[in-house]
Amino acid sequence: MHKDVTGTIFQIQRFSVHDGDGLRTTVFFKGCPLRCRWCHNPEGLRPGMLLAANRQLCVRCGRCQAVCPQGVHSISPGRHDVLRERCRTCGRCVEACPAGALHLVGRQMTAGEVVREALRDAPFYTTGGGVTCSGGECTMQPEFLLAVLRAAKDAGLNTAVDTCGYAPPDTFSRIAPYTDAFLYDIKAFSPELHKTYTGVDNALILQNYRMLHTRGARLDVRIPLIPTVNDSEEEIARIGRFLQEAGRPHALKVIPYHSPGHAKYAQVDEPIWEPEGRFTVTPEEAQRTLEAMLA
Ligand code: SF4
Ligand code: SF4
Structure with a gap:
């Protein structure tokens, strides 16, 4: 083995x-x-896990910005910026998003x-x-x-x-x-x-x-x-x-x-x-x- x-x-x-x-x-x-x-x-x-953001689905509600402990999301009129280098892929924003605009790419096996x-x-x-x-x-x-x-x-x-x-x-x-x-x-x-x-x-x-x-x-x-x-x-x-x-x-x-x-x-x-x-x-x-x- x-x-x-x-x-x-x-x-x-x-x-x-x-x-x-x-x-x-x-x-x-x-x-x-x-x-x-x-x-x-x-x-x-x-390499590693990655956050994907579908801006076409995003309704700019700001919930991801509110729950993220790393300050990754920045929502402004007509924009949704993602500062990826700060993301720890904890998934909190994915769960909070009401529009299904966020998902994590990758899984450990x-x-x-x-x-x-x-x-x-x-x-x-x-x-x-x-x-x-x-x-x-x-x-x-x-x-x-x-x-x-x-x-x-x-x-x-x-x-x-x-x-x-x-x-x-x-x-x-x-x-x-x-x-x-x-x-x-x-x-x-x-x-x-x-x-x-x-x-x-x-x-x-x-x-x-x-x-x-x-x-x-x-x-x-x-x-x-x-x-x-x-x-x-x-x-x-x-x-x-x-x-x-x-x-x-x-x-x-x-x-x-x-x-x-x-x-x-x-x-x-x-x-x-x-x-x-x-x-x-x-x-x-x-x-x-x-x-x-x-x-
Ligand atoms: S996965 Fe976690 S660290 Fe990454 S953006 Fe979402 S809440 Fe912030
Ligand atoms: S929680 Fe979802 S819909 Fe709301 S701003 Fe973030 S990505 Fe867009």
């Missing part, structure tokens, strides 16, 4: 069909070291609890399904991730890790023996491009890819294709050449950009971004180009 470990998640999604083989139970871990401008889960970016919840779906894992650890970025909680993967393997479940690849190599070395497949994002090959649109350099991501490939890990590469960012012929060719040289992935899928919508961003006060143009190379063309390069 391994020691159980507690972590913070913000969702468990049942019957996922895009997060690995078969039907999956996808666990979304809180916290991410990247800030991809097109992220679809802005509520998962910050042990690895054992996560896997027990996943096991409820086990009867449906008939075509290679299992548990997928996603986020946020699940490697940001390495001990919790390791504990979930070990517990899942102890229970006989297939495991996948959906990752941006930006974590200490040691984290990947430790989780690799308990991971059946890595869903590995390559967002750009050019370091400047990567830094501009995700906030971090990609050297570590490429290094981890090589290391995992050398170890024989299954790598299912996913490339989010974003108009005006990485959809040029040159950038797609650079990614293809990297994969040729570092090691061909088990599978490769180009994921077309879809707007994440602005409502979730506004609730957690993350900056909103939209690409300023259309695809230069379509996702289908990019997929064909990369498949031809890796054939």
Whole structure:
């Protein structure tokens, strides 16, 4: 028996069909070291619990301001400011709000609890399904991730890790023996491009890819294709050449950009971004180009 470990998640999604083989139970871990401008889960970016405020529902009654011991809420005509850095996520304002405008994102669970919840779906894992650890970025909680993967393997479940690849190599070395497949994002090959649109350099991501490939890990590469960012012929060719040289992935899928919508961003006060143009190379063309390069 391994020691159980507690972590913070913000969702468990049942019957996922895009997060690995078969039907999956996808666990979304809180916290991410990247800030991809097109992220679809802005509520998962910050580690730990988070207060979300839906200003469209807010009736400016001021009850949240009155009950909060930290002075987080500031209500003025037409405005509701949330000073998040002061929030202790005690939930008092959530309970006091008569409009349902506030909620806490995230909950603490042990690895054992996560896997027990996943096991409820086990009867449906008939075509290679299992548990997928996603986020946020699940490697940001390495001990919790390791504990979930070990517990899942102890229970006989297939495991996948959906990752941006930006974590200490040691984290990947430790989780690799308990991971059946890595869903590995390559967002750009050019370091400047990567830094501009995700906030971090990609050297570590490429290094981890090589290391995992050398170890024989299954790598299912996913490339989010974003108009005006990485959809040029040159950038797609650079990614293809990297994969040729570092090691061909088990599978490769180009994921077309879809707007994440602005409502979730506004609730957690993350900056909103939209690409300023259309695809230069379509996702289908990019997929064909990369498949031809890796054939
Ligand atoms: S959760 Fe607690 S600390 Fe945070 S804003 Fe609400 S009352 Fe204040
Ligand atoms: S308690 Fe709810 S409705 Fe009232 S000001 Fe705060 S968020 Fe708005």
